[in-house]
Amino acid sequence: EILGALRTRGGPLAGVRVTVTAGPTREPIDPVRVLSNRSSGRMGFAVAAAARAAGAEVRLIAGPVALPTPLGVTRIDVETAADMHAAVLAALPATDLFIASAAVADYRPAQTSDRKLKKTAESLSLSLERTPDILAEVSAHDPRPFCVGFAAETDHLLDNARTKLTAKQLDMIAANRVGHALGIEQPDNALEVLWADGAHSLPRAPKEQLARELVALIAERYRLQSKP
Template sequence: MSTPLAHSRILLGVTGGIAAYKACELTRLLVKAGCEVRVAMTAAACEFVTPLTFQALSGNPVHTTLLDERAEAGMGHIELARWADAVLVAPASADFMARLAHGLADDLLATLCLATEAPLYLAPAMNRVMWANPATQANRALLESRGIALLGPAEGDQACGEVGAGRMLEPAGILAALGKHKGPLGGVRVTVTAGPTREPIDPVRVIANRSSGRMGFAIAAAARAAGARVTLIAGPVALATPRGVTRVDVETAADMHRAVLSALPSTDLFVAAAAVADYRPAAASAHKLKKTADTLALALERTPDILAEVSAHRPRPFCVGFAAETDDLLANARAKLAAKRLDMIAANRVGDGLGIEQSDNALEVLWDEGARSLPRASKEDLARELVALVAERYRLIHPLKEDPARHAQD
């Protein structure tokens, strides 16, 4: 069982306003939902609530100053921005919304919001007249047009004694809204392997395959868009890292084996899209082999079966394999599904312009009690369809808990 936000890294920004006290309860609820929380406060926020309060509630040091030498020597503002799976500013004052809308980076929190690639959420809190002001509404529209999500505001009694829109959503409501935005794989830790491996014959020559890595990279991007925290273990390919994805580069099957085992303790769902070499030279030469004979015999040995080892591991992640076949596609895929005890397998034909080194593909997705055909499409579109299907099957085994906001007062 998991919550939509379990295992998520939430950077909570707190701006100046009386609603800052509610951010304390929000921090508690986020931690209770299984999040790792780090807090960044503006100078004005520190006038309402002390950083020590948030440190005690989150269990992490609080960040307050852009040019703090100790912070810059440690995580630093760029590292903090990249660390986050989501940035949530609650409360978000009218002043902060205005500065963010116009790209100012005059304090730590505004800089973090500009430097992050993570989804950004604002929970506005201000007087009803300030909220209704055309300037604020223009800033709201501008922020939303850039993909920034606004959670609230709510209507009701305000600290100034007036009643109307502008009140910050209650912490439980923010938690519930944030969870809904996370996607079908919210809170799930996904590890994807992609690309080929290269097995050295000598310092110059290798045994490799034609995999471009595009399908695996597209799956990593689709899983991230579905709310997962994604680690991408990539063989030697010339592809850009998908936004918000942690990338680990490897060369050989042994390298990939070590990287996967290292990631396994923090993996809930494993997608083996890489074309890992089945065999490698038994002994790679330390020196370039000279062309002295008409033939050259190489002794090959099996490489570790990474997918089978992951599937046999306890505790075991949800395992999705790939089968690239030239013949008997469904029969071979079913055999691999059973032999390696996988949860799902995605099978595709290769050769004659299909699959490998192509921009599109088609998949037959199989599991013990069913199957689904995904027709030929771009690998990016196909990856989104596959991830949606994988999420659907994953949630049958690992359903979400009840909305934690319903138990916010437990």
């Protein structure tokens, strides 16, 4: 009944089941120390809210952030990249459209200590291992949802984003420049949105507005692609 109500509600994503990841992940070194990413989660939460406003049924898988859940969105809180990986895979059978905006830690400590490490040495070396590449795995899944990635880059923004789009076989990628008080943990952002045979610039704007524009673009591409 709820699904039916959503489907008849209208909007460019009416009836589409969207999963959004947002925020950082936190990889424990010991019970106190962590490896993490700068990410307020604001862009992902704004995208979840905009997808919901566009009529979608939205699941938001969020790393540790200090943000309220957007109205009408189902939120699942996770901490580590492994947690996020598991939550995304669990959501996959009910996902038509996957928007990976989380800043997932790509490396984690190779060992995690249950006890707080004592600070004795003047220097030490921390061994890191790769975390699962959630977006690449979802994109390679069969059947696969429509996949939208994000790329936060300090250099060669468009080249790096285009490489990521191709390498992970994404449907779309939203690229933003980071550093110099732009992008991460800022209320404003600007995006270069790329897909296989096109691109669109979304100029600097508050993240809420940018998210609405991005979701409109995604909905357009999604509708084109899902038509026979």
